[in-house]
Amino acid sequence: MEILMAFVIGILFMSATYLMLSKSLLRIIVGTGLLSHGAHLLILTMGGLKRGSAPLLGEHADNYTDPLPQALILTAIVISFGVTAFFLVLAYRAYQELGTDNVEEMKGTEPND
Amino acid sequence: MSLLHLVIILPLLFSILMIFFKRVQRVHTGWFVLPLPILLFIYFLSLLPVTSSRETVTEAINWIPSLGINFTAKADGLGLLFALLITGIGALVVFYSIYYLDKAKEKLPSFYVYLLLFMGAMLGVVLSDNLIVMYAFWELTSFSSFLLIGYWYDREASRYGAQKSMLITVFGGLAMLGGIILLYIMTGTFSITEIVGNSDQLYQHSLFIPSMLCILLGAFTKSAQFPFYIWLPDAMEAPTPVSAYLHSATMVKAGIYLVARFTPVFGESGFWFWLVGGVGLITLTWGSVFAVKQTDLKGILAFSTVSQLGLIMSLLGVGSAALHYEALDDNIFLVATSAAIFHLINHATFKGSLFMAVGMIDHETGTRDIRKLGGLMPFMPITFTVSIIGAFSMAGLPPFNGFLSKEMFFTGMVRVTEMDIFNLGTWGILFPVIAWIASVFTFLYSMILIFKTFTGNYQPEKLDKKPHEAPLGMLIPPVILVSLVIIFGFFPNLLSDSLISPAMAAVLPSLIGTGEEFMVHISFWHGINIELFMTLGVVVLGIILYRTLPKWKGVYKKIPERFSLFRFYDRLLESSQSGSYRLTSSYMTGSIHSYLVYIFAFFIFILAATLIGQDAFKLDTVNVSSIGIYEWVLALFVVAGSISILFVKSRMTAIILLGAVGYTVSLFYVLFRAPDLALTQLVIETISVALFLVCFYHLPKLRQYETRIRFKLTNALISVGVGAIVTVIALSAHSNKLFDSISQFYVENTYEKAAGQNMVNVILVDFRGFDTLFEITVLAIASLGIYGMIKLRGNGRKEG
Numbered sequence: 067m068e069i070l071m072a073f074v075i076g077i078l079f080m081s082a083t084y085l086m087l088s089k090s091l092l093r094i095i096v097g098t099g100l101l102s103h104g105a106h107l108l109i110l111t112m113g114g115l116k117r118g119s120a121p122l123l124g125e126h127a128d129n130y131t132d133p134l135p136q137a138l139i140l141t142a143i144v145i146s147f148g149v150t151a152f153f154l155v156l157a158y159r160a161y162q163e164l165g166t167d168n169v170e171e172m173k174g175t176e177p178n179d
Numbered sequence: 180m181s182l183l184h185l186v187i188i189l190p191l192l193f194s195i196l197m198i199f200f201k202r203v204q205r206v207h208t209g210w211f212v213l214p215l216p217i218l219l220f221i222y223f224l225s226l227l228p229v230t231s232s233r234e235t236v237t238e239a240i241n242w243i244p245s246l247g248i249n250f251t252a253k254a255d256g257l258g259l260l261f262a263l264l265i266t267g268i269g270a271l272v273v274f275y276s277i278y279y280l281d282k283a284k285e286k287l288p289s290f291y292v293y294l295l296l297f298m299g300a301m302l303g304v305v306l307s308d309n310l311i312v313m314y315a316f317w318e319l320t321s322f323s324s325f326l327l328i329g330y331w332y333d334r335e336a337s338r339y340g341a342q343k344s345m346l347i348t349v350f351g352g353l354a355m356l357g358g359i360i361l362l363y364i365m366t367g368t369f370s371i372t373e374i375v376g377n378s379d380q381l382y383q384h385s386l387f388i389p390s391m392l393c394i395l396l397g398a399f400t401k402s403a404q405f406p407f408y409i410w411l412p413d414a415m416e417a418p419t420p421v422s423a424y425l426h427s428a429t430m431v432k433a434g435i436y437l438v439a440r441f442t443p444v445f446g447e448s449g450f451w452f453w454l455v456g457g458v459g460l461i462t463l464t465w466g467s468v469f470a471v472k473q474t475d476l477k478g479i480l481a482f483s484t485v486s487q488l489g490l491i492m493s494l495l496g497v498g499s500a501a502l503h504y505e506a507l508d509d510n511i512f513l514v515a516t517s518a519a520i521f522h523l524i525n526h527a528t529f530k531g532s533l534f535m536a537v538g539m540i541d542h543e544t545g546t547r548d549i550r551k552l553g554g555l556m557p558f559m560p561i562t563f564t565v566s567i568i569g570a571f572s573m574a575g576l577p578p579f580n581g582f583l584s585k586e587m588f589f590t591g592m593v594r595v596t597e598m599d600i601f602n603l604g605t606w607g608i609l610f611p612v613i614a615w616i617a618s619v620f621t622f623l624y625s626m627i628l629i630f631k632t633f634t635g636n637y638q639p640e641k642l643d644k645k646p647h648e649a650p651l652g653m654l655i656p657p658v659i660l661v662s663l664v665i666i667f668g669f670f671p672n673l674l675s676d677s678l679i680s681p682a683m684a685a686v687l688p689s690l691i692g693t694g695e696e697f698m699v700h701i702s703f704w705h706g707i708n709i710e711l712f713m714t715l716g717v718v719v720l721g722i723i724l725y726r727t728l729p730k731w732k733g734v735y736k737k738i739p740e741r742f743s744l745f746r747f748y749d750r751l752l753e754s755s756q757s758g759s760y761r762l763t764s765s766y767m768t769g770s771i772h773s774y775l776v777y778i779f780a781f782f783i784f785i786l787a788a789t790l791i792g793q794d795a796f797k798l799d800t801v802n803v804s805s806i807g808i809y810e811w812v813l814a815l816f817v818v819a820g821s822i823s824i825l826f827v828k829s830r831m832t833a834i835i836l837l838g839a840v841g842y843t844v845s846l847f848y849v850l851f852r853a854p855d856l857a858l859t860q861l862v863i864e865t866i867s868v869a870l871f872l873v874c875f876y877h878l879p880k881l882r883q884y885e886t887r888i889r890f891k892l893t894n895a896l897i898s899v900g901v902g903a904i905v906t907v908i909a910l911s912a913h914s915n916k917l918f919d920s921i922s923q924f925y926v927e928n929t930y931e932k933a934a935g936q937n938m939v940n941v942i943l944v945d946f947r948g949f950d951t952l953f954e955i956t957v958l959a960i961a962s963l964g965i966y967g968m969i970k971l972r973g974n975g976r977k978e979g
Contacts, residue, residue, distance in 0.1 A: 067804040072909040080902025081821040087894040120852040121938035132922045133938035148961035173769040
């Protein structure tokens with residue numbers, strides 16, 4: 067399972083990188099969304115998969131999955147959500163002020179021109 | 180703080196007092212400055228008996244003792260000789276400047292501040308025993324010289340000259356610092372005295388040659404040796420007192436001082452002999468040949484300074500050979516060192532007087548151009564007398580002191596032919612021949628200097644002013660200097676016991692035991708010998724060349740400008756500026772895309788290189804869990820979703836696909852037994868997709884955006900590379916598990932210690948509650964930021 071997940075994560079990273087290299091601001095944000103999915107799955111996979119029941123003591127199982135990566139991912143999900151939301155509104159405001167969402171057109175004026 | 184320290188610091192302290200003299204308008208500021216160098220000169224004279232008996236005055240103050248950097252002042256024969264030159268000529272130059280600079284038109288306080296800074300720095304260089312302190316003073320001389328050259332800063336040429344001298348001397352100064360540090364690595368001390376004491380072991384060290392080259396680079400740039408002489412002619416934009424003081428008598432001799440000071444350390448090496456002697460000879464010849472070409476009086480003097488410095492440098496190089504012959508008696512190479520020191524004094528006297536004379540001509544006629552001048556003898560008889568004595572001494576004519584040092588120079592060079600070390604063999608004959616040719620040119624430009632200015636046709640129509648003799652005050656300093664020229668010419672042994680012999684003891688300390696003395700005896704008449712015939716030859720050929728000057732001067736025009744070192748320096752500066760501009764603008768494109776490409780490419784390169792270099796890739800299939808049908812389906816879903824985002828045309832589809840991938844990820848969390856994650860992921864994915872759609876609604880409905888991403892090979896290669904690297908690292912990391920997890924602790928203690936059953940929640944709010952606190956802060960900041968972005972508008976900042 068971990069090997070399969072490694073490939074899935076690789077493909078998520080690949081698509082994310084390709085999107086981030088494009089010109090449209092919206093596509094770049096979609097890319098960051100995919101990238102954070104990849105990173106979260108990576109953390110989970112590296113902690114080991116399917117090694118027991120859910121980390122709830124009420125289950126009374128002999129074996130639980132590792133709770134630490136889950137706590138880390140939960141924090142990461144919330145933070146990436148905050149950043150994504152901020153970024154989206156930033157893109158929206160940039161479009162309102164500049165009239166474009168093409169990053170190639172957003173270059174500042176050269177100081178020595 | 181001893182008296183010797185005070186003497187070094189005093190000019191620097193005095194320069195601060197200049198603020199108060201700004202208020203005094205009626206008296207020329209120079210009068211306040213004048214007593215200082217005179218007092219210092221008298222103090223240094225009082226030290227003469229000490230150094231003549233081969234004692235030294237050493238005083239130390241701790242500065243940074245933990246680093247071995249202490250302000251150790253030491254006056255020995257060599258240091259005292261320079262200190263006397265600095266303060267003596269300093270006093271004369273200050274006196275001269277009182278009459279040269281107008282008190283109403285010039286900013287006098289700043290002039291004297293710079294001059295005093297320079298004087299203090301120069302005294303610090305020659306009297307410091309600690310190399311780091313010496314380096315600090317060394318850079319202060321570069322700095323104050325920069326300020327003095329750019330004194331008339333509203334002139335373009337002054338600024339150019341100041342910048343040029345700064346760049347070249349600071350380049351050399353930094354090289355010297357490198358050499359000092361290498362010496363410290365070899366010896367473990369910054370003290371010159373201790374380094375000289377341990378110089379025997381240095382010779383074998385692998386850093387010996389690099390440190391020697393670095394130190395010599397500092398000396399050659401400061402003393403305007405080939406090919407670094409190019410700053411000196413441009414430094415002539417400074418006021419004439421500055422040129423007389425810095426660029427003939429003192430600062431340019433700092434490099435000479437450095438070479439003399441380090442002769443006991445490096446002198447035994449053949450490299451030292453060849454480099455110092457060879458560069459000195461090249462500079463001597465080059466400077467004298469190009470001095471003939473100049474039409475500006477100060478230009479001639481600048482090139483002649485370069486040439487004379489080369490002469491002293493070559494003598495020091497040849498003199499280092501004396502270290503190879505242990506015996507003190509019959510050491511025939513000693514004469515080169517004594518000639519170097521003698522000529523050092525002589526050059527300071529005659530070159531100082533010549534600069535002052537040129538300053539007076541400039542002051543009284545309004546020009547320094549040799550083509551406009553002529554026939555000034557009847558108008559300026561005293562200036563003429565001063566100049567002719569100075570120039571004849573420079574040309575090496577009897578009975579002036581230049582004649583004696585020129586004779587000793589020839590002696591030193593002729594004796595190179597008798598040398599049996601350093602593979603000299605037949606090459607030794609080059610030394611006297613080159614020296615002789617250079618002397619012919621020296622004679623030639625000295626004659627040009629005098630006779631083109633004072634004899635020939637008087638051309639009143641080309642002059643701005645009616646020439647007349649300079650004021651008495653301006654005449655006094657050069658008259659004092661030329662009297663010294665004559666006195667040293669007739670009574671050279673005045674200097675030999677008091678100054679030259681102690682200075683030689685400092686340059687060649689290993690040659691004399693305690694109680695012994697260098698017997699320097701300069702006789703006025705050597706008898707009929709080869710040196711006398713060489714001088715006769717110089718005079719005869721010089722006169723012939725001078726007579727036929729108009730016929731062959733055209734040769735200089737044939738030398739193409741392109742090969743000039745001045746042009747080379749300008750090109751170098753220009754091309755380094757334009758080159759770095761082009762380099763920066765080639766990669767700093769301003770496009771986010773290219774920066775991301777650099778970052779990703781670097782990421783791939785570094786990780787791949789590390790993986791391959793460390794042979795870290797490993798695939799372990801034993802420790803993996805099984806894959807069920809659900810996992811296959813979900814994995815296919817994520818892969819299909821994320822890849823098809825790349826190919827969709829409409830961004831609406833892209834957003835929906837992103838949402839689909841997010842929901843699939845939350846299903847993965849369900850499969851992998853992470854209920855809290857699945858819950859959070861579902862909610863957050865929903866909000867995110869909603870946000871995307873809100874954004875989407877406001878985005879422009881332009882045609883160009885409704886296309887799919889244009890395929891680019893670089894982007895594709897880089898993204899495939901990133902994906903592959905991440906996969907490979909994930910696989911290797913999973914296969915290299917080193918330690919067990921610490922999670923057993925959480926499993927055991929979640930209920931026992933924290934009274935909870937949901938382990939993830941207990942970790943979030945109890946075991947690792949700080950993470951959660953700041954994640955809340957992140958959300959708060961994000962929401963405040965979003966609010967600010969929407970509500971706050973830059974007022975009036977919109978253009979157009």
